[in-house]
Amino acid sequence: MNEHSPSSAAAPEHGTHVMPPSVLLGTAAALMALTVVTVATSRIDLGEWNVVLALAIACTKAALVALFFMHLKYENRFQLVVLVSAALFAALFVAFVVFDTTQYQPDIRAAETQAAPRGP
Amino acid sequence: MSGPATGHAAPGAVQAPEQRFLAHHFTSMDSQLATSKLGIWLFLGSEVLFFSGLFVAYGVYRANHYALFHYAHHFLDWRMGALNTVVLVGSSVSAAWSVRCAQLGKRRGLRISLLLTLLLAGVFLVVKYFEYSHKLHNGVAWGAACKPSAEILASLPPAVQALPVPKDLGTFFSIYYLMTGLHGIHVLIGMGLYVWLIGRAGRGDFVPGYYVPVDTVALYWHLVDMIWIFLFPLLYLI
Structure with missing residues (x-):
């Protein structure tokens, strides 16, 4: 994480974390890529494991949303x-x-x- | 949360612009922000539990009637679901961007990103409207009312058409309409909140020292996105 980007220098002093654009766009790209992966893997017949894999991908996506979009990584x-x-x-x-x-x-x-x- | 505060400064003292939004029961803007965040997170935790009841219904029926679920998912168009996933991810980025703009005091960026979030939420509901109306016009309703038309049955893959129509097909669609409907209501509420935020941003209420509403509404919006992340594979990609 780039904590010292020029944009965060202008950040307020209220103990908040300003997300750099690279992290926001990177998270979005990862979410889009995982959406493609989940559609692709649903086409392969893995029996019982299809739902396990789909849920594992969904949990990864949810974790990305929570950590970066909801800035949980930097919160209390x-x-x-x-x-x-x-x-x-x-x-x-x-x-x-x-x-x-x-x-x-x-x-x-x-x-x-x-x-x-x-x-x- | 947003009522104009009486302020703590002595009469005549110069106040920071955000001070007028400091509610009288908080000692500082920092404690107001921290308390609001804790409050919204507790609410989001309760939302997860709220939805979990429907996930239980899904889990129980799927575990006992897997063949029915597999048959029924052919009525859902995964391309529509994938499109809506992309739309919601886009609106989430835009919501996160609005928080960033508010923190940095970029007013124009804030207004644009709030507007974009609202717009994408609207696109989501329009896609959902087309999905719902296509199903309902073809008799794919919930419970005992689910009587698919010959037209929609003919649009299924040939291997699926060869199978008899399960008599309890409506059970799947009861769960489908409840889960996506409750999620849709959340999207609608989110749109209302964004309209409110756009109004306040237009008045210039939000400054780097005060952006609690932008932040908390964005957190709510991300949770709505997160629930869709689970609904999409569970309903469209069985």
Whole structure:
């Protein structure tokens, strides 16, 4: 990161970080490139791994947005804690419900097909 | 956040231009900025949790009905989704640029970048409008109302046309309309906020010592972009 670019010399003294244009445009270029990658990899059949790869790319893109566009890299650490803990709890929420449903759904379906012929 | 402050300076003392936006319950512009940032980040954290319920619905239905999801995604045009991804990334750069201009006191750059962000947000919704209306005119609605027309079925890839239409196709589209609709409402709110910012920037309210609204609205806008980053591959590229 170029902390001493001429433009940031004019920066206010309020403990803020002014993002240099090179970082903003570089982040945008990386996001565009990763969009192309995610479209391209979705065309290849990787079975279960397609969604894992798509989510990994999406998380990388989200991290780029957070670190540079939202200047989290230069902020008070507490704001990072807020975002990461919210994302972590969202991931736990999704993961546990999906684990639960995939574990019990076969039993439910088996019970339904057994019960079906008898009718109400 | 933006009410004109009574100020702390003694009567007759020369005030810095930003001081008139110092709310009376803050001791300094710095503490006002730090508190606002903490507030917006806590809000963004709650937004992530707010959306997570819909991601759970998506995860559960996808885990149990993968074939249905794979069938249904052929109704979505990935080119439209990719176009909107590019549009939103562009608007995010422009939003980040507006913060930079506000910090450096570049008023013209600030006005242009705020206007560009608003414009790209509008383009996003126009593309979304075309997608929604194309689907709804062809009977691709949510829940039990989802009855795709022969016309749209004929536009699917030949291998997909050979498959029978799943009877619970509407389940996917309920999730699709809820996720993209809630996201779209966020875009609409963001546009309203940018209209407000453009008005204030036109009045010259924002100076290097005071740009809290530009910064916090941009942070909100980046989160809206971030959610789309997940929606695009999960809905369009299954």
